Amino acid sequence: MREGIKNMNKQKQLRKDVSPYEKADTKASVRQLVNTLVPFFALWFLAYQSLDISYLLTLAFTVIAAGFLTRIFIIFHDCCHHSFFKNRRYNKIVGTITGIMTLFPYNQWAHSHAIHHATSGNLDKRGVGDMWVLTVNEYKEASFWTKVAYRLYRNPLIMFGLGPTYVFLLTNRFNKKGAKKKERWNTYITNIAIALIVTLCCVTLGWQNFLLVQGPIFLISGTIGVWLFYVQHQFEDSYFEEDEHWNYVQAAVEGSSFYKLPKPLQWLTGNIGFHHVHHLSPRVPNYKLEEVHNNTVPLQNVPTITLKTSLQSLKFRLWDEEQKTFISFHELKRRSVTEKKRKIVAQSKVEL
Helix, strand or coil: CHHHHCCHHHHHHHHHHHHHHCCCCHHHHHHHHHHHHHHHHHHHHHHHHHHHCCHHHHHHHHHHHHHHHHHHHHHHHHHHCCCCCCCHHHHHHHHHHHHHHHCCCHHHHHHHHHHHHHHCCEHHHCCCCCCCCEEHHHHHHCCHHHHHHHHHHHCHHHHHHHHHHHHHHHHHHCCCCCCCHHHHHHHHHHHHHHHHHHHHHHHHHCHHHHHHHHHHHHHHHHHHHHHHHHHCCCCCCCCCECHHHCCHHHHHHHCCCEECCCHHHHHHCCCCCEHHHHHHCCCCCHHHHHHHHHHCHHHHCCCEECHHHHHHHHHCCEEECCCCEEECHHHHHHHHHHHHHHHHHHHHHHHC
């Protein structure tokens, strides 16, 4: 695949084959809004009603509701790419509303996510809209405190536990440096709307009840979201290159995995498992991603991971530029020990 996709003519043909799918279907979009929002609010309502019966029952409703909130985020995500509706205004309206529901400012995230797509896998343009990745050499040369910070950042308990809370509740509330006026105001409006909704819920439902229901929904959906973003770029033979060798198409189909999920999970996650298709063409609506994958042969020969194999990505910490693969901290330590032994042996031979 790596050799075949380097051919420029094949790359042009691949993008040409995908282009017919880059059109939103208004009926399909509206249908997805209905079959996502209605069940979510129904589950949300049932979760509150069940508080007087059993909190275990409440948790059951919140777990399913979290799945639907993940699906709402995918709709928000499509709106940020202007792929959910043909009309950009409709995308912004629905995107802002679903952004409020998922705690993401529409304009701010659309901007940073666009940069992520334009630079994914580019070692010289990391830092915006992506996860912190250090190469082996960068880690070796880093200061003690940078190493500590990086190890904490890559720790699963922090990345998938504290990470969603930090990003969704804190960093999303502030505008980035240099943000334009529209982006700043969209963030302000989103923050005000979130504050009003939370206040209204606490006053009418009680703050304890609000936390008992909204807490699990937020934590579970947040963890799912971070996991999906992480696992679809952090797999063993991913794609990272310096700018002069970086290629958009290669980064899309080799640096974004096909996360083959069971059908119910595929539906709840809005087909985002077909991430290679999405990165190749962000204008393809989520409900057409599987169709593109099934009808485009080259896209079927991409890195594929399953629920079971995706768990292996938890050990991947550093990118090895020489071997073009992710390695663990344990592997780096093993290499260091081996290198020290080799040097000791070499030194002994010199002394003899």
